[in-house]
Amino acid sequence: MPSLTNTDIDRFRERLSKRREELRWLIHDALIASKRQDYIELAGSVHDAGEESVAELLVDMSLTKLDREVDELRDVEAALTRIANEVYGRCVSCGDDIDRERLDAYPTAKRCLTCQTKYETDKRGGRDATPSL
Numbered sequence: 838m839p840s841l842t843n844t845d846i847d848r849f850r851e852r853l854s855k856r857r858e859e860l861r862w863l864i865h866d867a868l869i870a871s872k873r874q875d876y877i878e879l880a881g882s883v884h885d886a887g888e889e890s891v892a893e894l895l896v897d898m899s900l901t902k903l904d905r906e907v908d909e910l911r912d913v914e915a916a917l918t919r920i921a922n923e924v925y926g927r928c929v930s931c932g933d934d935i936d937r938e939r940l941d942a943y944p945t946a947k948r949c950l951t952c953q954t955k956y957e958t959d960k961r962g963g964r965d966a967t968p969s970l
């Protein structure tokens with residue numbers, strides 16, 4: 838992570854952890870509010886997950902109302918994993934550093950702007966190949 842200092846990384850980790858906590862509570866409360874037994878059981882796992890990813894548990898359920906939160910949680914968890922693996926701030930496609938400004942605006946960014954733009958164009962073109970849930 839050449840362009841980010843340890844202090845930067847700590848700051849991003851803190852910011853992302855805080856957001857993960859917020860999202861987990863939000864999802865937890867919504868699951869409880871559903872009054873469905875299976876969702877309520879799931880709520881316990883969401884709350885007690887610690888460093889484990891819970892977004893994967895949730896994507897298989899059709900929690901339409903929570904789609905946005907689950908998507909964001911997945912991004913936040915992935916970003917925290919990249920911090921743990923010491924690859925945070927590096928584009929997953931080309932390996933270049935992601936602009937600092939971009940990370941400040943989108944701490945979960947995993948691609949540089951060039952690759953992200955290309956990725957989104959490709960995704961639109963190849964929608965049939967990669968069904969998105």
Ligand SMILES: [Zn+2]
Nearest residue numbers: 928931949952
């Ligand atoms: Zn790139």
